[in-house]
Amino acid sequence: MTGPVPASGRSSAFDVVVLGSGVAGLVAALDLLDARPDLRVAVVDKGAMGTVGSTPLAQGGLAAAVGPDDSPELHAADTLRAGDGLGDRQAVRVMSEEGPDRVADLVRRGAAFDRRDVPGGPFALAREGGQSVARSVRAVDATGAEIFRALSAAAAGRITRVQGMGCALVQPLPGGPVRGVWVLLDEVAEAPGAPAQSPGLACLRAGAVLLASGGCGGLYAATTNREGSTADGVALAAAAGAALIDLEFVQFHPTGLRVDGAAGAQRLLLTEALRGAGAVLRDAGGRRFMVGLHPDAELAPRFVVTRGILDQPGGAWLDATALDPAVLAAEFPTVLAGVRAAGYDLSAEPVPVEPTQHYFVGGVATDLDGATSLPGLFAAGEAACTGVHGANRMAGNSLLQSAVFAHRAALALAGDLPAPEQTRRELAAEADPPPPALSPAGSVAGSAALRAELRSAMSAGAGAVRTAEGLDDALKALDAVAHALGGRPAADRDGIELASLVRVGRLIVRSATLRQESRGVHWRADAPLREPAWDGVRLRVGEAAHVPRPTGGVW
Numbered sequence: 001m002t003g004p005v006p007a008s009g010r011s012s013a014f015d016v017v018v019l020g021s022g023v024a025g026l027v028a029a030l031d032l033l034d035a036r037p038d039l040r041v042a043v044v045d046k047g048a049m050g051t052v053g054s055t056p057l058a059q060g061g062l063a064a065a066v067g068p069d070d071s072p073e074l075h076a077a078d079t080l081r082a083g084d085g086l087g088d089r090q091a092v093r094v095m096s097e098e099g100p101d102r103v104a105d106l107v108r109r110g111a112a113f114d115r116r117d118v119p120g121g122p123f124a125l126a127r128e129g130g131q132s133v134a135r136s137v138r139a140v141d142a143t144g145a146e147i148f149r150a151l152s153a154a155a156a157g158r159i160t161r162v163q164g165m166g167c168a169l170v171q172p173l174p175g176g177p178v179r180g181v182w183v184l185l186d187e188v189a190e191a192p193g194a195p196a197q198s199p200g201l202a203c204l205r206a207g208a209v210l211l212a213s214g215g216c217g218g219l220y221a222a223t224t225n226r227e228g229s230t231a232d233g234v235a236l237a238a239a240a241g242a243a244l245i246d247l248e249f250v251q252f253h254p255t256g257l258r259v260d261g262a263a264g265a266q267r268l269l270l271t272e273a274l275r276g277a278g279a280v281l282r283d284a285g286g287r288r289f290m291v292g293l294h295p296d297a298e299l300a301p302r303f304v305v306t307r308g309i310l311d312q313p314g315g316a317w318l319d320a321t322a323l324d325p326a327v328l329a330a331e332f333p334t335v336l337a338g339v340r341a342a343g344y345d346l347s348a349e350p351v352p353v354e355p356t357q358h359y360f361v362g363g364v365a366t367d368l369d370g371a372t373s374l375p376g377l378f379a380a381g382e383a384a385c386t387g388v389h390g391a392n393r394m395a396g397n398s399l400l401q402s403a404v405f406a407h408r409a410a411l412a413l414a415g416d417l418p419a420p421e422q423t424r425r426e427l428a429a430e431a432d433p434p435p436p437a438l439s440p441a442g443s444v445a446g447s448a449a450l451r452a453e454l455r456s457a458m459s460a461g462a463g464a465v466r467t468a469e470g471l472d473d474a475l476k477a478l479d480a481v482a483h484a485l486g487g488r489p490a491a492d493r494d495g496i497e498l499a500s501l502v503r504v505g506r507l508i509v510r511s512a513t514l515r516q517e518s519r520g521v522h523w524r525a526d527a528p529l530r531e532p533a534w535d536g537v538r539l540r541v542g543e544a545a546h547v548p549r550p551t552g553g554v555w
């Protein structure tokens with residue numbers, strides 16, 4: 001059922017508030033309502049549907065063992081191999097085994113994936129990096145857009161959609177249960193089926209909150225993510241005292257389009273499925289440098305290809321000219337158009353590429369049902385970390401893990417939450433929470449320059465290649481930005497995002513400094529080997545009121 005419309009200056013009560021409307025947020029909300037139609041679920045997003053988040057951008061596909069030559073065991077083995085010795089075996093098993101059912105759910109909700117031969121026939125699967133067989137269910141090269149279309153259509157009229165910036169968790173006692181989210185509401189005109197919304201701070205109280213707020217690309221000078229991927233949910237969880245984990249692992253996709261002198265940070269991704277279809281990587285002299293570096297050459301795990309590219313002094317080019325132009329046009333229309341807009345013809349010439357920030361492997365520590373270390377707080381999708389990716393995410397496993405663990409979180413919430421009347425009574429009995437301490441909107445001077453400083457510091461010191469000295473420089477630069485921001489974030493989107501970036505950036509740098517080895521996507525040029533002493537050690541940051549499951553290396 002839909003719930004009350006939040007109003008500025010007021011508090012409204014829900015059973016669950018979901019922060020973020022990408023694949024994780026929408027799967028969680030829909031599956032929760034399927035299991036418990038009595039609940040009032042609000043989904044908050046800081047932008048209009050489809051214009052924000054990574055889900056609508058996802059290209060290559062969603063990995064699941066649905067092919068005739070595949071199995072959950074093979075999928076799990078590939079995932080653990082790509083994770084470079086740090087993947088959580090239980091999480092990987094759950095994801096691989098439950099993947100086919102989540103694909104069936106998406107199809108049931110209306111997602112039209114490519115089929116071989118006939119509609120309803122076997123899936124036309126793409127093979128991507130790290131996969132030993134073709135495993136990615138796709139909708140040409142716009143898989144995320146199709147999943148998002150189907151999920152948002154299914155959610156229409158079933159959830160209360162709130163447009164605004166989640167800026168703090170409601171937590172009556174420090175370190176205690178989470179009971180809602182403070183939101184800076186946007187001004188939104190009335191639309192069919194949705195009432196108008198006036199701007200201002202509103203308190204959305206709830207029996208539980210699920211963070212599904214996506215990645216951290218906003219921390220870097222070149223990223224495949226949109227501008228708004230600023231790790232807000234991870235920052236909100238950290239501020240509330242929830243445990244975070246694996247923060248040093250930030251994945252760089254080997255083949256972002258290299259653009260010199262670009263205005264913004266967002267870069268076009270040239271999907272790994274292109275390499276799966278036969279595109280190769282060449283150095284400045286035209287040599288295929290990945291052959292000889294890894295038995296799978298261009299289809300080696302991402303961090304291997306990224307290191308291979310960064311070792312080429314003259315840069316790298318993706319060469320798809322051997323592919324049939326008709327196949328390129330039919331299967332990669334989104335990438336072809338994007339590359340053409342940048343002035344290149346993918347079917348006729350090699351295109352310059354470089355490793356580009358792509359995915360946050362770490363995040364809010366959760367168990368296999370989305371529970372964080374704080375009661376009442378759940379997380380799913382890219383904002384969460386079950387340990388399924390280990391030290392490096394394999395292609396297609398992000399959409400999959402988002403769907404699998406959001407579904408499990410929904411079932412756990414459905415089982416745990418009391419009847420709505422009881423939640424409403426409990427919330428009414430609690431004192432009104434004090435609003436978060438914010439500075440006036442627009443009070444950050446030179447915020448664009450601060451953001452640029454922060455991004456270049458993170459790219460230089462905590463990017464694809466790290467050293468102790470570079471990390472130290474990055475930390476100093478982040479401290480300077482934090483000093484310029486002052487103690488209280490400005491009460492606007494820009495102010496909250498900057499505060500999130502600084503908080504999470506510092507934690508990433510701290511974790512990357514501690515892990516003195518190279519593993520997966522964490523590459524320390526001053527400690528270039530994978531060290532047995534770090535096997536199984538996962539760095540956990542922050543307070544943990546209750547620890548979901550034991551992991552090594554808690555600090």
Ligand SMILES: Cc1cc2nc3c(=O)[nH]c(=O)nc-3n(C[C@H](O)[C@H](O)[C@H](O)COP(=O)(O)OP(=O)(O)OC[C@H]3O[C@@H](n4cnc5c(N)ncnc54)[C@H](O)[C@@H]3O)c2cc1C
Pocket residue numbers: 019020021022023024025044045046047052053054055056057058059060061062063143144164165166167212213214215224225226228229232233269358359380381382383395396397398399400402
């Ligand atoms: C270009 C690109 C291609 C990709 N291709 C693939 C692929 O082929 N296969 C694959 O498996 N993965 C792929 N990925 C990764 C995958 O798309 C993402 O990891 C996944 O979609 C994340 O889903 P999510 O629901 O966790 O977050 P998102 O889809 O990023 O959604 C998060 C939402 O939270 C909202 N939000 C954030 N902070 C706040 C706040 N403070 N208040 C309110 N709302 C907030 C955002 O606006 C956003 O809508 C790709 C990513 C990119 C960028």
